[in-house]
Amino acid sequence: MRQIVILGAGTAGTMMANKLYKSLNSGEWRITVVDQHKTHYYQPGFLFIPFGIYKKEDVIKPKADFIPSGVNLIFSSIDRIEANSNKVFLEGGKVLNYDYLIIASGTKTCPEETPGMKDKLWYKEIFDFYTIDGALALQNFFKYWEGGKLVMAITELPYKCPVAPLEFVFLADAYFTEKGIRDKVDITYVTPMSGAFTKPIATKMLSELLKEKNIKVVPDFYIEHIDNDEKKIVSYDNQEIDFDVLTIVPMNMGDKMIERSGLGDDMNFVPTNKETLRSDAFENIFVLGDASNIPTSKAGSVAHFAAEILFENLMSAIEGRPLYAKFDGHANCYIETGFGKGALIDFNYTTEPLPGTFPLPGIGPFGLLENTKMNHYGKVMFRWIYWHILLKGKELPVEPLMSMAGKKTVN
Amino acid sequence: MAQKTYSGKTLEVTNEGYLVNQADWSKEVAADMAKEIGMELTPKHYEVLEYLRKENATGIPLTIRKVGKSGIVDIKGLYDLFPGGPLKFSSKLAGIPKPVSCV
Numbered sequence: 001m002r003q004i005v006i007l008g009a010g011t012a013g014t015m016m017a018n019k020l021y022k023s024l025n026s027g028e029w030r031i032t033v034v035d036q037h038k039t040h041y042y043q044p045g046f047l048f049i050p051f052g053i054y055k056k057e058d059v060i061k062p063k064a065d066f067i068p069s070g071v072n073l074i075f076s077s078i079d080r081i082e083a084n085s086n087k088v089f090l091e092g093g094k095v096l097n098y099d100y101l102i103i104a105s106g107t108k109t110c111p112e113e114t115p116g117m118k119d120k121l122w123y124k125e126i127f128d129f130y131t132i133d134g135a136l137a138l139q140n141f142f143k144y145w146e147g148g149k150l151v152m153a154i155t156e157l158p159y160k161c162p163v164a165p166l167e168f169v170f171l172a173d174a175y176f177t178e179k180g181i182r183d184k185v186d187i188t189y190v191t192p193m194s195g196a197f198t199k200p201i202a203t204k205m206l207s208e209l210l211k212e213k214n215i216k217v218v219p220d221f222y223i224e225h226i227d228n229d230e231k232k233i234v235s236y237d238n239q240e241i242d243f244d245v246l247t248i249v250p251m252n253m254g255d256k257m258i259e260r261s262g263l264g265d266d267m268n269f270v271p272t273n274k275e276t277l278r279s280d281a282f283e284n285i286f287v288l289g290d291a292s293n294i295p296t297s298k299a300g301s302v303a304h305f306a307a308e309i310l311f312e313n314l315m316s317a318i319e320g321r322p323l324y325a326k327f328d329g330h331a332n333c334y335i336e337t338g339f340g341k342g343a344l345i346d347f348n349y350t351t352e353p354l355p356g357t358f359p360l361p362g363i364g365p366f367g368l369l370e371n372t373k374m375n376h377y378g379k380v381m382f383r384w385i386y387w388h389i390l391l392k393g394k395e396l397p398v399e400p401l402m403s404m405a406g407k408k409t410v411n
Numbered sequence: 412m413a414q415k416t417y418s419g420k421t422l423e424v425t426n427e428g429y430l431v432n433q434a435d436w437s438k439e440v441a442a443d444m445a446k447e448i449g450m451e452l453t454p455k456h457y458e459v460l461e462y463l464r465k466e467n468a469t470g471i472p473l474t475i476r477k478v479g480k481s482g483i484v485d486i487k488g489l490y491d492l493f494p495g496g497p498l499k500f501s502s503k504l505a506g507i508p509k510p511v512s513c514v
Contacts, residue, residue, distance in 0.1 A: 156474075156476060157474065192475075220495075222475060222486075222497075224486070236486050236487050236489075236490045236497075237490045237494065237495070265471070266476070266477060266480060267476075271471075295472055
């Protein structure tokens with residue numbers, strides 16, 4: 001019996017387990033999935049929790065519900081991978097042998113990496129919304145808050161779901177407007193990038209939207225520490241920004257297990273060929289989703305598109321053929337902009353987000369780089385699609401590689 | 412695309428002033444580019460520029476954090492050397508492309 005081991009049962013690992021189970025002969029292959037947590041979180045939903053739009057129950061389901069019963073699912077922490085001997089060591093000494101390994105252990109927030117973040121104001125006046133605990137604590141804080149300086153700050157690149165902090169300030173604008181205290185809330189968006197987004201055309205559209213909503217942007221701000229007594233963030237070049245409540249994207253790093261295995265870069269992401277999705281170091285290791293160092297967004301949509309490519313290449317590797325499928329870094333992100341509207345961007349390694357229609361050229365129904373009600377419905381529907389189609393590895397009517405059809409070029 | 416004269420040669424640069432051909436770079440070119448923004452390069456600056464060129468050649472995206480761990484300079488030091496744009500200015504002076512963020 002040959003063995004495929006998948007490390008991680010998040011979005012990427014779950015999709016891969018479903019795809020492989022459907023395609024591989026179960027008499028010949030045994031598929032094992034390892035994860036330390038039993039709960040699957042719908043992470044795009046965390047964003048809505050601080051504003052009371054989603055409850056905790058809306059974003060959680062048991063992981064086991066999404067893994068086919070013929071797949072061996074183990075709940076355990078992973079000690080390390082020994083890639084030279086094709087072995088995975090679990091906590092407690094159990095050893096898994098593999099012929100092929102798929103690393104899908106994701107990225108984690110590391111608030112302890114920034115001095116003063118996980119200090120006396122943590123979850124009192126400093127919050128993240130990338131964890132269920134942070135999102136719920138913030139929901140509780142906002143319920144009773146009467147206004148002041150709200151600062152949304154990004155610590156370091158890369159981070160999961162690059163549009164989430166933008167969505168957060170758009171939703172905050174709508175939330176406090178509806179509460180009738182928007183005039184008492186000062187919203188500031190702080191980023192180490194030189195603009196609201198890295199790509200020029202999308203930055204222009206988003207900057208106009210931020211201005212329209214009276215949200216201040218402070219670019220090129222690289223946080224060195226947080227002063228809990230004076231309640232301010234301080235940058236490496238000694239700029240300071242005061243806050244009454246700070247919502248923050250902590251530094252993102254790959255799993256510590258990657259570091260223990262000696263397979264990561266300086267942020268514990270696994271060096272991976274950005275086209276084939278195979279590990280740079282080992283021919284029988286592939287990497288899917290946020291765990292890799294490929295230069296595109298850390299997001300579920302990327303993992304979904306990449307899963308198709310990885311699957312093709314894994315089949316080729318098994319049959320001893322060259323890896324011909326090439327990933328293009330395709331990402332597709334709905335951006336909630338508040339008041340029942342949304343924007344949509346679709347891009348890859350080389351093509352920045354452009355205006356147009358999606359997925360059908362000239363028809364849509366979604367408008368790229370446009371702020372429309374239809375795009376918001378896309379985001380709302382997506383939660384259903386996520387649980388019922390995406391995780392189960394079923395086809396979506398969107399090609400894995402980005403298409404120029406329906407996009408307008410901008411000079 | 413635009414052209415600029417550095418170290419007595421006419422060189423191709425992007426609209427933002429980054430060298431188009433990395434092979435055009437020399438210490439003298441870097442010194443002339445620095446003068447344009449009112450900077451004087453010290454041996455420490457050159458040490459950083461050489462490091463950036465070497466790292467860039469590996470194809471792995473550069474980050475401020477990575478330079479800060481290089482052992483040549485820490486992050487605060489990098490800000491002191493290249494005020495206002497530690498990675499942007501240093502990349503420009505090193506003759507490598509504008510740093511991309513992974514978004």
